[in-house]
Amino acid sequence: MYTRKNQRDLTASEKRRLVNALLALKRSGRYDEFVTMHGAYVVSDAENEPRAAHMTPSFFPWHRRFLLEFEQALQEVDPAVSIPYWDWTRDRSPASSLWADDFLGGTGRLGDDQVMTGPFAYSNGNWPIRADITDGAYLTRDLGRRSSPLELPTKADVDAALADPVYDAAPWDSTVATGFRNTIEGWSVGAERWRNHNRVHRWVGGLMLGATSPNDPVFWLHHAYCDLLWARWQRAHRGAGYLPAKPLPVSDAQYGRVFSRDEAMPPWGVRPSELLDHRRWYRYA
Ligand SMILES: [Cu+2]
Numbered sequence: 001m002y003t004r005k006n007q008r009d010l011t012a013s014e015k016r017r018l019v020n021a022l023l024a025l026k027r028s029g030r031y032d033e034f035v036t037m038h039g040a041y042v043v044s045d046a047e048n049e050p051r052a053a054h055m056t057p058s059f060f061p062w063h064r065r066f067l068l069e070f071e072q073a074l075q076e077v078d079p080a081v082s083i084p085y086w087d088w089t090r091d092r093s094p095a096s097s098l099w100a101d102d103f104l105g106g107t108g109r110l111g112d113d114q115v116m117t118g119p120f121a122y123s124n125g126n127w128p129i130r131a132d133i134t135d136g137a138y139l140t141r142d143l144g145r146r147s148s149p150l151e152l153p154t155k156a157d158v159d160a161a162l163a164d165p166v167y168d169a170a171p172w173d174s175t176v177a178t179g180f181r182n183t184i185e186g187w188s189v190g191a192e193r194w195r196n197h198n199r200v201h202r203w204v205g206g207l208m209l210g211a212t213s214p215n216d217p218v219f220w221l222h223h224a225y226c227d228l229l230w231a232r233w234q235r236a237h238r239g240a241g242y243l244p245a246k247p248l249p250v251s252d253a254q255y256g257r258v259f260s261r262d263e264a265m266p267p268w269g270v271r272p273s274e275l276l277d278h279r280r281w282y283r284y285a
Helices: 012-028 030-040 059-077 155-163 180-185 196-204 218-236
Strands: 002-004 282-284
Touching: 012 030, 012 059, 030 059, 059 180, 059 218, 155 180, 155 196, 155 218, 180 196, 180 218, 196 218
Parallel strands: 002 282
Antiparallel strands: none
16 A cells, blocks of 8 residues: 655655656666557547547546556556656646656747656657657657647536546447546537546647657656546545446447446456455555
8 A cells, every 4th residue: 555646745855766767667668568558548439449448438447557557667666656646727837846857847849849858858868759650759748738728627627527426428438428437538528629638638738649648757647636536536426336337238339349347458357346446556645
């Protein structure tokens, strides 16, 4: 049992140790295995295939397990390290300590969005991007989307999602207008584009926009906060559970494409029901 802290509360030495563990995983090649794995599970609901990670009810349990695996890799380097969370309703500015030189570094430069500051700047030689097929070898960001400014989601946005008493609903994809899962995952519903989790990917920009978004270490801090929100939703709605609870009938258009409570998710063969209680592993401070 360990603690995941708010990134704003980390001490200088905790930040240094986390950065060092990230760099060690990068050097050994393990970091890029996680990036590639995430990329392999970006399956859109326009494709007629199983969706374990995105546009799907198992968005939360899949990413919980993904973060646990990554956190374990970090802890093999330094047992004192855990994944902090970024509460983007609170730390809303590129001037936040999250983006300082001693932590994740700042936004990209104009022109090519290349991150020039902090430990993950390409020019420092420790963070070459390998697991991306289209772009350059350097980390990119465009915090706040300078060409067409965008705000991070607000506490009111998150509270509205937490107030929804239903976890998810048919058709269990990116088009569901209600339910906690898609309200946080944030696929477009009507005129409301890029909500919550998706909006944060947009706000960071650069490599955070694509299937290999874990190339940017802020991915882990962002998803730890989404994971915390899931735990908060569970606490607020104790009678409600993960849905769908039972496998969908063969007649359902989503049959074989989404993971109900006890259907094993790839690549680990773990069921959503085994991931519902994070307190087996960690707590949030
Ligand atoms: Cu994400």
